[in-house]
Amino acid sequence: MSSALDLQGPEERKVSNLALFKRCLGYFKPYMSRIILATGAMLIVAACQAAAAYLVQPAMDDIFLNKDKEALLYIPLLFLLITFAKVGFRVVQNFTMQYCGLKVLEKLRDELYRKIIYLPMKFYEDTQVGMLMSRIINDVVVIRSSMPALVMLIRQILTMVSLIVVVFYRDVELAFFAVIVLPAAFYPFIYFGRRMRKLGRKGQEKLADISVLLQEIFSGIRVVKAFATEDEEGERFDKENKRLLKLSLKQTMASELSSSVMEFVGGLGIALVLWYGGLQVIEGSSTPGTFFSFVAALVMMYDPIKKLSAANNDIQKALAGAERVFGIIDSPLIQVEQDGHYPLEEPFRELDFQNVSFAYNTEDLPALDRISLRVKAGEKIALVGPSGAGKTTFVNLIPRFYDPQHGAILLNGRPLNEYVLATLRRSISIVSQDNFLFNVSIRDNITYGHNNLSEEDVIRAAKAAYAHDFIMSLPEGYDTVIGERGVKLSGGQKQRLTIARALVKNSSLLILDEATSALDSEAERIVQKALENLMKNRTSIVIAHRLSTILRSDRILVMERGRIVAQGKHQELLSSCPLYAKLYTMQFRAPGDGLTDTDDDAESAACGNGPFGSDREGPAAYRSDGAAVMEETR
Numbered sequence: 129m130s131s132a133l134d135l136q137g138p139e140e141r142k143v144s145n146l147a148l149f150k151r152c153l154g155y156f157k158p159y160m161s162r163i164i165l166a167t168g169a170m171l172i173v174a175a176c177q178a179a180a181a182y183l184v185q186p187a188m189d190d191i192f193l194n195k196d197k198e199a200l201l202y203i204p205l206l207f208l209l210i211t212f213a214k215v216g217f218r219v220v221q222n223f224t225m226q227y228c229g230l231k232v233l234e235k236l237r238d239e240l241y242r243k244i245i246y247l248p249m250k251f252y253e254d255t256q257v258g259m260l261m262s263r264i265i266n267d268v269v270v271i272r273s274s275m276p277a278l279v280m281l282i283r284q285i286l287t288m289v290s291l292i293v294v295v296f297y298r299d300v301e302l303a304f305f306a307v308i309v310l311p312a313a314f315y316p317f318i319y320f321g322r323r324m325r326k327l328g329r330k331g332q333e334k335l336a337d338i339s340v341l342l343q344e345i346f347s348g349i350r351v352v353k354a355f356a357t358e359d360e361e362g363e364r365f366d367k368e369n370k371r372l373l374k375l376s377l378k379q380t381m382a383s384e385l386s387s388s389v390m391e392f393v394g395g396l397g398i399a400l401v402l403w404y405g406g407l408q409v410i411e412g413s414s415t416p417g418t419f420f421s422f423v424a425a426l427v428m429m430y431d432p433i434k435k436l437s438a439a440n441n442d443i444q445k446a447l448a449g450a451e452r453v454f455g456i457i458d459s460p461l462i463q464v465e466q467d468g469h470y471p472l473e474e475p476f477r478e479l480d481f482q483n484v485s486f487a488y489n490t491e492d493l494p495a496l497d498r499i500s501l502r503v504k505a506g507e508k509i510a511l512v513g514p515s516g517a518g519k520t521t522f523v524n525l526i527p528r529f530y531d532p533q534h535g536a537i538l539l540n541g542r543p544l545n546e547y548v549l550a551t552l553r554r555s556i557s558i559v560s561q562d563n564f565l566f567n568v569s570i571r572d573n574i575t576y577g578h579n580n581l582s583e584e585d586v587i588r589a590a591k592a593a594y595a596h597d598f599i600m601s602l603p604e605g606y607d608t609v610i611g612e613r614g615v616k617l618s619g620g621q622k623q624r625l626t627i628a629r630a631l632v633k634n635s636s637l638l639i640l641d642e643a644t645s646a647l648d649s650e651a652e653r654i655v656q657k658a659l660e661n662l663m664k665n666r667t668s669i670v671i672a673h674r675l676s677t678i679l680r681s682d683r684i685l686v687m688e689r690g691r692i693v694a695q696g697k698h699q700e701l702l703s704s705c706p707l708y709a710k711l712y713t714m715q716f717r718a719p720g721d722g723l724t725d726t727d728d729d730a731e732s733a734a735c736g737n738g739p740f741g742s743d744r745e746g747p748a749a750y751r752s753d754g755a756a757v758m759e760e761t762r
């Protein structure tokens with residue numbers, strides 16, 4: 129699936145395994161002392177394993193052949209002690225390693241989240257949310273196992289080495305026989321390792337696809353239900369799910385084959401040894417004790433060989449996940465929002481758009497085309513225009529959700545991008561159509577972004593937003609968690625909460641996207657009153673949908689195709705701007721009082737006078753050559 133998250137260019141993909149792996153291990157650095165502890169424990173476990181194999185010889189020869197009673201006591205005791213030590217130290221080793229792995233997981237998730245949350249709006253538009261969630265939840269998990277897998281690898285190698293020592297100590301000649309087959313075991317080790325990595329990468333991609341799909345279905349559940357397409361969506365999910373299953377089965381098969389082939393090679397070694405060793409015992413050149421001790425060590429060696437391959441599989445999967453995670457952390461393709469240095473602390477005085485043009489994509493027509501406009505403190509500006517005219521885009525440039533490609537936007541005389549972004553955004557209140565509320569208490573939703581507000585502040589804001597009464601009627605008042613135990617709010621109530629949130633923010637500049645469509649007239653009336661309170665003593669730029677807003681505004685801007693084609697007061701525009709008059713008669717006088725978007729592609733010379741943007745101060749005065757200018761710019 130291609131998305132903005134397909135971030136690794138060909139160069140990034142070529143990063144060597146070693147570098148990738150080293151980088152994974154780098155995350156474990158802060159836990160070095162714990163890793164040393166785990167390694168120490170691991171050495172003891174390996175030694176215990178070898179000691180147990182070593183003990184088989186005296187057990188066999190002294191107890192069974194020589195019938196030594198003393199040996200009958202101390203050898204089982206010693207064996208018990210060794211087993212006890214082995215089990216104990218293995219717990220220490222495993223827990224410590226898991227602890228480090230989980231800490232690394234936490235850190236990686238945090239790092240990834242921080243990287244992603246600061247990315248610009250554009251990134252979120254181009255990327256599916258499910259994909260992002262998958263990166264943070266699934267991909268990092270496999271990296272966590274990189275260090276434990278490495279330790280496991282070392283532990284198994286150490287166990288093998290110590291067992292090899294026992295094997296050689298017991299019988300050099302036989303040992304040569306046994307280890308001759310070892311190189312044969314390495315080929316599957318490498319082959320299956322590669323395969324596991326490839327499958328690991330595909331598996332993570334599939335998991336991400338499923339997250340994307342689920343996210344899409346759940347967030348679009350209203351549409352799914354309205355169209356009764358649960359079954360069709362189920363099939364779509366099933367298809368993805370089956371693909372994941374197929375991949376997982378392939379992974380399981382590769383993993384199984386890998387250890388089985390290695391075990392088979394091991395079995396071959398044992399068969400050879402049994403035949404040759406048995407021959408030696410029968411001929412009297414070796415004792416059964418020596419032989420069984422030797423075989424015990426050899427048999428014990430197959431466990432590490434098998435685990436070696438499991439550890440290798442884990443490492444390969446970690447590398448596949450690492451490629452995807454570091455792809456985000458490093459990607460030069462995604463730019464963190466450019467921050468300025470100047471903190472915005474003074475109240476709003478003036479906003480100045482100077483010949484601003486903006487296109488969402490370079491190949492698109494500009495959504496905003498050479499907009500010039502000056503907004504003074506205390507002004508109430510209303511934006512109207514047909515759907516797609518650029519009203520939303522225009523207001524989105526002010527908090528720098530997007531940066532214009534041409535022109536400049538000055539706030540209090542300073543370019544927007546010179547301000548510390550957080551201070552800029554905190555100084556603007558935005559009440560948009562989506563009324564998004566978090567799944568936390570009503571109080572926390574109102575005070576969102578402001579931690580130290582008194583109860584009085586919260587209640588004052590709620591009262592001004594006409595929300596206090598309905599909040600008090602809820603089971604737990606301000607502590608009611610939205611969305612929990614059936615607490616559902618109506619559209620109007622949600623809107624009033626977002627107004628209370630904006631009131632608490634108390635910024636001198638307000639950006640408002642009025643939406644009335646979902647409200648009945650009573651709810652509408654209350655929201656309207658709340659908005660009036662919100663707009664009091666503030667500069668406001670409103671994407672207007674209500675007659676009252678338009679009538680009360682100091683200036684109405686009529687937008688069309690990314691340009692401001694007229695501006696002035698209601699009455700002036702009615703007589704001088706046909707587009708405005710048309711918008712007014714088509715929607716505003718219809719029930720619902722909304723001068724809302726229209727898809728009607730109002731004629732481009734609607735105001736007969738063309739772009740008005742360059743005239744910053746003037747009231748409803750139009751350039752007589754406007755239509756010609758507009759044609760020219762398209």
Ligand code: ADP
Nearest residue numbers: 253488495514515516517518519520521522725
């Ligand atoms: P309005 O708010 O007046 O309806 P918008 O500002 O939403 O208009 O849209 C202006 C133009 O920009 C439209 O042509 C629209 O299709 C386009 N547009 C809006 N948002 C995006 C986006 N996120 N990506 C690409 N194009 C967009």
